[in-house]
Amino acid sequence: MNIRENPWLLLPVLLAASLLVGGLALGMGEHWINPLSPGDDMASRIVWELRWPRILTAFAVGGLLALAGAWFQVLLGNPLAEPYVLGVAGSAAVGAISAMALFPDAAWVMSIGAFIGAWVGIAVVLAFAHLGTARLLLAGVVLAAFWGAVLMLLIALLPERGVVRAYAWMMGDLSNSLLPGWSLLLAWAVALACGLLLSLSLDKLLLGEKHAEALGVDVYRLRRQLLLLASAVTAIAVTAAGTIGFVGLVVPHLMRLLFGSLHRSVLIASAFGGGLLLIMADSAARMVIAPAELPVGVLTAMIGVPVFLWLLLRRTS
Amino acid sequence: MMQIQQLSLSRGDKRLFAELSMQAKAGEVVVILGPNGAGKSTLLLALAGLHAADSGDVRYHGTSMAACSKHELAQLIAWQGELPPTEFGLTVRQRLELAANATSATAADIDVALTHMQLQALAGRSLGALSSGERQRAEIAAVMVRDCPVLLLDEPTAHLDMRHQVDCLKLIRREARHGRLVFSVLHDLQHAAAVADTVVLLDGKGGICVGKALEMLTAERLAPVFGVSLQGSGRDLRPLYREYDEEA
Secondary structure: OOEEEEEHHHHHHHHHHHHHHHHHHOOOOOOOOOOHHHHHHHHHHHHHHHHHHHHHHHHHHHHHHHHHHHHHHHOOOOOOOOOOOOOOOHHHHHHHHHHHHHHOOHHHHHHHHHHHHHHHHHHHHOOOOOOOHHHHHHHHHHHHHHHEEEEEEHHHOOHHHHHHHHHHOOOOOOOOOOHHHHHHHHHHHHHHHHHOHHHHHHHHHHHHHHHHOOOOOOHHHHHHHHHHHHHHHHHHHHHHHHHOHHHHHHHHHHHHHHHHHOHHHHHHHHHHHHHHHHHHHHHHHHHOOOOOOOOOOHHHHHHHHHHHHHHHHHOOO | OOEEEEEEEEEEEEEEEEEEEHHHHHOOOEEEEEEOOHHHHHHHHHHOOOOOOOEEEEEOOOHHHHHHOOOHHHHHHHEEEEOOOOOOOOOOHHHHHHHHHHHOOHHHHHHHHHHHOOOOOHOOOOOOOOHHHHHHHHHHHHHOOOOEEEEEEEOOOOOOOOHHHHEEEEEEEHHHHOEEEEEEEOOOHHHHHHHHOOEEEEEOOOOEEEEHHHHEEEEEHHHHHOOOOOOEEHHHHHHHHHHHHHOO
């Protein structure tokens, strides 16, 4: 049996890999803790109150980002698209940093600010949804630049202590998500299911809009659905963990190289693969300079980019 | 089978032509001729339901196309247009499977189409690894596999070598013999003469002329439209290249 032809065969493999990586990540840290019998109270609390929710969050956020990346890539017909391509991360960051500037004492307002900011960004992008792909992409790039400028303005006005927190958020942080891990996992499952329902239409969209339409796809409706779905998923991921780059760009690519381009395989593999990559990156981020932590977004880039380049070279040779 | 009623088309702000009316029946091959930019491809797109007309109507079996869903149109019409993008690494077989999925074609039908276009050896290759001619053959196979009563072909012989051009033209005649209605944009007058029952000539200035192939494929009719000197008629119709040598 061939995994490329039957993507459901991926599921048990990916589930097993997730349990293994999750279990290992639970135990890893400054001191190794066996997550099945954590021993004394302190270790038990570290595992169940700190690491377990964080691993769930990492898995769901990584999977959501990878799914959003896969969707944006086919929506924009451009394999270099990523979840933040239309400026959603920028508007979320503006929301988060403004909230922080207004209420510097409450950490959770950053999440609410990010969520509102992300949806403002989405609303602006949706106004351009009826335009063709090229102009939508152009609008997204210009909007991203605009949000970037607003962000720089905000940071210039912040006190020094705020600047440090702003940068930490912008580089991704899984340690204090306002959204509980189980709710993110639910969002992950719903997003994957929606994606799989659309997978055949998505495959046809790979042939271009005209060809997809000639094959019976209502392209206009599909574009709106995809834009909303991908943006909503990006908004949730950004709200939970700040901006984490490269997962959404690299993971769908890797999965296409490994399992072919049909979306049933790409979406299942990306949802799990993105999650696994982010768990591993976050575990490494906790340990490399322990007891201090690296920003996880830095590590995703450092792991993701070399792997991606290696696969690209291997594929073309 | 198909009625075009007072169809007027624009591309962007430019009006291409107004009030084209004609009928075509199953088993007929209609060739669309005209200079670049005259609206040949846009006409095909409009017939496929992929381009909105300014006014007028296209009816298949008496039913207005505007009343059909995208899904119903996909059962009725197979359209071949520009080569699809290759960035995402679909294979030739996957390309045909996506086409077949819109109708009730089976894996066996896909193999038949691959064989017809001599693509068996390339079936597992990614589209991006093929030459333009090979990709064009995959597009023709993708149209054939759909088994639709109406075929709309936009320069099906583009990129093809001589052998596959001949194969492609034979295939067009064969599909017509099997009772399909074929519209094809062609540039080569000999190709047009080889397959056409009817010719639609767009002159690029808004003028349209529809007629039997024998009457249409003459030097008198085509030379002024294309702005070249032609000699002969029907299958012998060809440009006078020697005249250009003398000019130079």
